[in-house]
Amino acid sequence: MRAFFVALALAGFALVGPAAAQTPVVTVSEPWVRATVAQQQATGAFMRLSASQNARLVAASSPVAGLTEIHEMTVVNDVMRMRAIAGLDLPAAQAVELRPGGYHVMLMQLRQPLNAGERVAITLVFEDANRQRFSQTIEAPVRPLGAAAAGAHGHGGHGQGAHGAHGQGHGAHAAPGGHGHGHAPAAPAAPQRP
Numbered sequence: 001m002r003a004f005f006v007a008l009a010l011a012g013f014a015l016v017g018p019a020a021a022q023t024p025v026v027t028v029s030e031p032w033v034r035a036t037v038a039q040q041q042a043t044g045a046f047m048r049l050s051a052s053q054n055a056r057l058v059a060a061s062s063p064v065a066g067l068t069e070i071h072e073m074t075v076v077n078d079v080m081r082m083r084a085i086a087g088l089d090l091p092a093a094q095a096v097e098l099r100p101g102g103y104h105v106m107l108m109q110l111r112q113p114l115n116a117g118e119r120v121a122i123t124l125v126f127e128d129a130n131r132q133r134f135s136q137t138i139e140a141p142v143r144p145l146g147a148a149a150a151g152a153h154g155h156g157g158h159g160q161g162a163h164g165a166h167g168q169g170h171g172a173h174a175a176p177g178g179h180g181h182g183h184a185p186a187a188p189a190a191p192q193r194p
């Protein structure tokens, strides 16, 4: 009888041990959120993600946003567009950049303007190789509109191009550059970025 319990305990340990060890650690570096202007409905959050083992970013949320998606920006016929993706693969020990002009966490249906110097909490939901979900909440500083974005990606791309269309698409679902999300707009269309 005693041996039976010992065997059970060992089995339990064997099950719990490796499973727990498999949860990847995702390191989030240099997160930031782009500041908004009045009435702006959406903005991007950027960061670098590095997972200790294969993982996937599958969702995100924030108290400042009614809707948060993971977006990819691509150039289609010389026009920058962005679209929601189901997840972003994080290969083991390989840094994945979320940056203007590329992948980003899209904060939509903003409940308040985001001003430079503030901090925004963002909860990132990941999946491990076994599709077990785990999450991590970070605090991202808000940076001014022009900050860091002026370089490679071209602020205009986000502001006047795909992101502008995006804002309108969310408001009115009329813009050709819109995403085609099924959700109903919570507020009038956001003005295009300056």
Ligand SMILES: [Cu+2]
Pocket (backbone or CB within 6 Å): 044, 071, 072, 082, 083, 104, 105, 106, 166
């Ligand atoms: Cu976006």
